[in-house]
Amino acid sequence: MQSAQPSRLSAAARGSFATALGALVATIGSAVGLGNIWKFPYLVGNNGGAAFIILYLVCTLLVGLPVMIAEIMMGRKARANAIQTMRALSPSARQPWWLIGAAGALAAFLIMAFYTEVAGWVFAYVFKAISGAILSTDPQVTSQAFTDLVTSPFQSLLWQWIVLAVISLIIVNGVSKGIEATTKRLIPLLLVMLIIIAVRSLTLPGASQGLAFLFTPDFSKITGAAVLTAMGLAFFKLSIGMGTMITYGSYWKEDQNIPTGTARVMLADLSVSVLAGLAVFPAVFAFGFEPAAGPSLLFITIPSVFASMPFGGVFMTLFFILTAFAATGAMLSLLEVPIAYMNERFAISRVKATLITTGLLAVVGAPAALSSSTLSGVKLFGMNFFDLYDFASSNLLLPIGGLFIAIFVGWFWGRKNVFEALTNSGVLKNEGVVRAFWVIVRFVTPVLVILVLLNGLGIIGG
Numbered sequence: 088m089q090s091a092q093p094s095r096l097s098a099a100a101r102g103s104f105a106t107a108l109g110a111l112v113a114t115i116g117s118a119v120g121l122g123n124i125w126k127f128p129y130l131v132g133n134n135g136g137a138a139f140i141i142l143y144l145v146c147t148l149l150v151g152l153p154v155m156i157a158e159i160m161m162g163r164k165a166r167a168n169a170i171q172t173m174r175a176l177s178p179s180a181r182q183p184w185w186l187i188g189a190a191g192a193l194a195a196f197l198i199m200a201f202y203t204e205v206a207g208w209v210f211a212y213v214f215k216a217i218s219g220a221i222l223s224t225d226p227q228v229t230s231q232a233f234t235d236l237v238t239s240p241f242q243s244l245l246w247q248w249i250v251l252a253v254i255s256l257i258i259v260n261g262v263s264k265g266i267e268a269t270t271k272r273l274i275p276l277l278l279v280m281l282i283i284i285a286v287r288s289l290t291l292p293g294a295s296q297g298l299a300f301l302f303t304p305d306f307s308k309i310t311g312a313a314v315l316t317a318m319g320l321a322f323f324k325l326s327i328g329m330g331t332m333i334t335y336g337s338y339w340k341e342d343q344n345i346p347t348g349t350a351r352v353m354l355a356d357l358s359v360s361v362l363a364g365l366a367v368f369p370a371v372f373a374f375g376f377e378p379a380a381g382p383s384l385l386f387i388t389i390p391s392v393f394a395s396m397p398f399g400g401v402f403m404t405l406f407f408i409l410t411a412f413a414a415t416g417a418m419l420s421l422l423e424v425p426i427a428y429m430n431e432r433f434a435i436s437r438v439k440a441t442l443i444t445t446g447l448l449a450v451v452g453a454p455a456a457l458s459s460s461t462l463s464g465v466k467l468f469g470m471n472f473f474d475l476y477d478f479a480s481s482n483l484l485l486p487i488g489g490l491f492i493a494i495f496v497g498w499f500w501g502r503k504n505v506f507e508a509l510t511n512s513g514v515l516k517n518e519g520v521v522r523a524f525w526v527i528v529r530f531v532t533p534v535l536v537i538l539v540l541l542n543g544l545g546i547i548g549g
């Protein structure tokens with residue numbers, strides 16, 4: 088192995104998660120986010136319910152999990168940020184694998200740009216839910232409230248900046264005292280609130296229609312674009328293909344079991360998505376609303392759905408608080424990618440790196456924030472900035488990043504390194520699992536990603 092590009096920070100000065108459990112919870116905190124509560128339900132609604140869930144599961148198992156294992160493994164091996172990890176593990180200095188890390192940093196910015204905006208709406212909705220402003224069974228009223236928010240340039244920017252300020256205040260405290268400590272508090276609370284709401288939704292009269300929608304597949308809606316969306320969601324959900332998991336892996340414990348740990352993260356994340364589906368769809372159907380409402384499902388339909396049930400205001404407040412918690416854990420991991428890089432490569436302090444990153448984000452994020460107001464007329468490739476950032480990151484940059492990560496691990500890094508890293512140098516007796524991983528990451532993952540990308544972009548197939 089070639090030595091790492093000299094880091095100006097000594098290894099001892101690097102942050103790390105304090106415990107294996109803390110590492111797991113923080114990683115779950117990265118995976119669980121708006122993807123589960125905002126994206127998953129509307130994508131399932133738009134793409135044929137259970138048929139889409141099945142595709143998503145296949146992508147998660149054959150693409151998502153292998154890439155997550157690869158990333159955590161590389162980060163832990165190199166103990167460096169995403170860019171320097173790729174440089175350090177590269178078999179030859181002439182192979183530009185660090186570009187994957189650099190593309191990942193770009194993806195992190197694009198995702199943060201629209202993510203902070205949606206998170207901003209969620210933060211705003213916590214207050215609207217408490218004040219009762221969106222407690223109306225009439226979708227016209229809730230729709231107007233949402234329109235008022237997104238078409239106001241001032242409010243859009245303000246809430247985005249509030250979000251940026253909140254996560255900055257957490258992340259400057261460091262990997263363990265900031266990220267780990269926060270996610271350890273938020274994730275259990277989030278789970279409890281989500282379970283309460285799912286139970287409430289499932290016990291409404293007429294809930295079974297929502298269950299049928301979630302669990303009866305309709306394959307007629309499945310197109311190449313839908314398959315690409317399912318794969319994009321699998322990448323987005325597990326925070327992979329862009330260096331977040333490399334960065335977090337670099338803070339994992341030396342004796343942690345990577346295949347089991349990552350599988351737990353995936354299962355936890357999947358459970359939250361299913362719980363979110365169970366919280367949303369039974370109630371949507373019980374009160375006679377439309378499930379396929381697109382991205383505004385969360386902000387227009389859901390408030391009306393809650394307003395239709397007894398004590399709806401309380402449940403709605405809980406729901407938006409738990410969504411804000413989920414978004415926070417994910418955003419911390421997105422911010423950590425550039426912060427760790429600046430901190431280690433250029434010895435810029437965490438506080439300064441946070442200020443620089445947030446400042447840049449306020450600039451890159453503004454077009455997304457203003458895409459329904461000041462910039463609503465500006466379209467690139469037929470999309471406004473918000474949709475473009477989302478499409479380019481989830482459906483292009485993450486799958487392409489993941490493809491190269493799988494190719495790097497399967498074909499360049501070497502079998503010996505992989506087996507050593509995943510068995511913890513032979514301590515874990517899990518050769519069978521590692522062998523399965525080795526075959527999948529070499530053959531199945533890259534081929535699937537290439538096929539889905541080409542087909543989804545209309546280059547091959549019908």
Ligand code: PHE
Pocket residue numbers: 117118119120121122123198322323324325326327331417418420421
């Ligand atoms: N996994 C997060 C979610 O589902 C989003 C995310 C993507 C976070 C990429 C980090 C990196 O909301």
